Amino acid sequence: MWTPAAPDALAAALLAWYDRDRRLLPWRAEPGQLADPYRVWLSEVMLQQTTVAAVQPYFTAFLKRWPTITALAAAPVEQVMEAWAGLGYYARARNLHQCAKTVAQWRQGRFPDEESALRQLPGIGDYTAAAIAAIAFGRPAVVVDGNVERVMARLGAITEPLPKVKPRLKALAAQLTPETRPGDYAQAVMDLGATICTPRNPACGICPWRDACAGRAKGIEASLPARLEKPERPTRFGIAFWLLAKDGSVLLRRRPPTGLLGGMMEIPSTPWRTEPWNLDEAAAEAPLAPAQLRDGWRLAPGAVRHTFTHFHLDLGVAVARTGASPQARGLWCPLDRLDEHGLPTLMRKVVRHALAKAY
DNA sequence: TAGACGTGGTT
DNA sequence: TAACCAAGTCT
Numbered sequence: 001m002w003t004p005a006a007p008d009a010l011a012a013a014l015l016a017w018y019d020r021d022r023r024l025l026p027w028r029a030e031p032g033q034l035a036d037p038y039r040v041w042l043s044e045v046m047l048q049q050t051t052v053a054a055v056q057p058y059f060t061a062f063l064k065r066w067p068t069i070t071a072l073a074a075a076p077v078e079q080v081m082e083a084w085a086g087l088g089y090y091a092r093a094r095n096l097h098q099c100a101k102t103v104a105q106w107r108q109g110r111f112p113d114e115e116s117a118l119r120q121l122p123g124i125g126d127y128t129a130a131a132i133a134a135i136a137f138g139r140p141a142v143v144v145d146g147n148v149e150r151v152m153a154r155l156g157a158i159t160e161p162l163p164k165v166k167p168r169l170k171a172l173a174a175q176l177t178p179e180t181r182p183g184d185y186a187q188a189v190m191d192l193g194a195t196i197c198t199p200r201n202p203a204c205g206i207c208p209w210r211d212a213c214a215g216r217a218k219g220i221e222a223s224l225p226a227r228l229e230k231p232e233r234p235t236r237f238g239i240a241f242w243l244l245a246k247d248g249s250v251l252l253r254r255r256p257p258t259g260l261l262g263g264m265m266e267i268p269s270t271p272w273r274t275e276p277w278n279l280d281e282a283a284a285e286a287p288l289a290p291a292q293l294r295d296g297w298r299l300a301p302g303a304v305r306h307t308f309t310h311f312h313l314d315l316g317v318a319v320a321r322t323g324a325s326p327q328a329r330g331l332w333c334p335l336d337r338l339d340e341h342g343l344p345t346l347m348r349k350v351v352r353h354a355l356a357k358a359y
Numbered sequence: 360t361a362g363a364c365g366t367g368g369t370t
Numbered sequence: 371t372a373a374c375c376a377a378g379t380c381t
Contacts, residue, residue, distance in 0.1 A: 043377085046377090047377040048377065048378045048379070049365085049366090049375090049377080049379090050365085050366075051366090051375095051377090053368080054367065054368090087365080087366075088364085088367090095379080095380090122379095123378095123380090125378055125379045125380080127378055131377070145377045145378075148377090186377095190377055194377080199369095199374080200370075231362095259364085261365080307365090307366085308365060309364055344365075345365070345366060345367085346366095
């Protein structure tokens with residue numbers, strides 16, 4: 001296995017680059033300082049599989065609304081879900097709130113300062129536990145995210161594919177992790193991956209590790225890390241029901257607490273299945289029986305296309321009107337108050353489609 | 360353990 | 371345009 005000739009020198013070079021070129025982000029402390037654990041935790045959870053640009057406004061809004069972990073713990077989970085709407089991976093919001101309650105109730109609002117204890121909290125896995133231990137508590141934890149995996153694969157010219165090669169990449173990362181300023185070091189490697197050692201067109205010419213990089217020396221850096229082929233994404237079909245009451249409100253419903261878009265509000269719809277639906281067949285799944293509708297269901301032209309991690313969704317929108325606001329499983333919501341429910345992006349697309357095509 | 364789990368920017 | 375993939379975790 002390839003090993004760096006002088007790991008200490010590499011870490012030092014990276015820290016020097018970081019001190020000069022680091023990005024200014026609202027959750028970061030000054031170089032050499034430890035950051036507030038609450039901010040570190042909140043930002044790291046938001047940053048899971050999510051870009052810095054997407055996270056920034058949410059981080060600011062959360063911190064303003066819930067300045068401490070105790071305040072967050074005291075909030076109803078529905079409000080946390082609503083504030084998270086649009087960020088994706090909604091189990092994170094539920095776990096975030098559960099974690100806040102646990103730390104507030106059992107630890108007086110103070111996070112554990114060790115990786116192993118952090119790892120026990122909901123929503124905190126290997127990466128996040130190491131990141132909090134390093135960045136908020138100065139522990140020399142080995143922080144490995146997608147950036148670090150890419151940087152290590154290139155630095156060591158490691159060509160075996162992910163995910164099998166993860167342990168090797170972590171072992172290399174461990175060799176390089178310094179005892180001094182481990183939090184700054186962790187953020188520096190991730191910054192390096194995000195800004196220089198990028199997935200495509202890495203800027204090797206300005207990389208502080210260019211002279212040590214075995215991948216660059218072999219000219220194979222752009223192809224690393226290798227990955228196993230992913231199965232292709234199937235397409236699923238559904239029909240959403242845009243049901244308008246006489247007073248102009250529409251019917252919403254809350255999804256089950258776990259699973260896809262778990263706990264979020266939605267426009268009711270048929271199940272999402274592999275076969276397309278025809279309107280008559282779909283109407284049997286509607287939240288209101290045909291007898292209670294003024295006319296029948298009418299299919300709006302076009303459809304909403306949305307891509308999830310593991311499938312494409314083709315969602316038609318059926319429209320109908322009804323009398324007053326009859327009993328239905330769900331919540332009648334005035335059109336101008338839809339925002340207050342924190343609809344996930346897919347459901348915002350359905351709203352936009354209905355408003356554009358159905359009036 | 361491999362699949363479920365969102366979204367938006369980039370190419 | 372469609373594929374790729376980003377500061378992962380959970381089951």
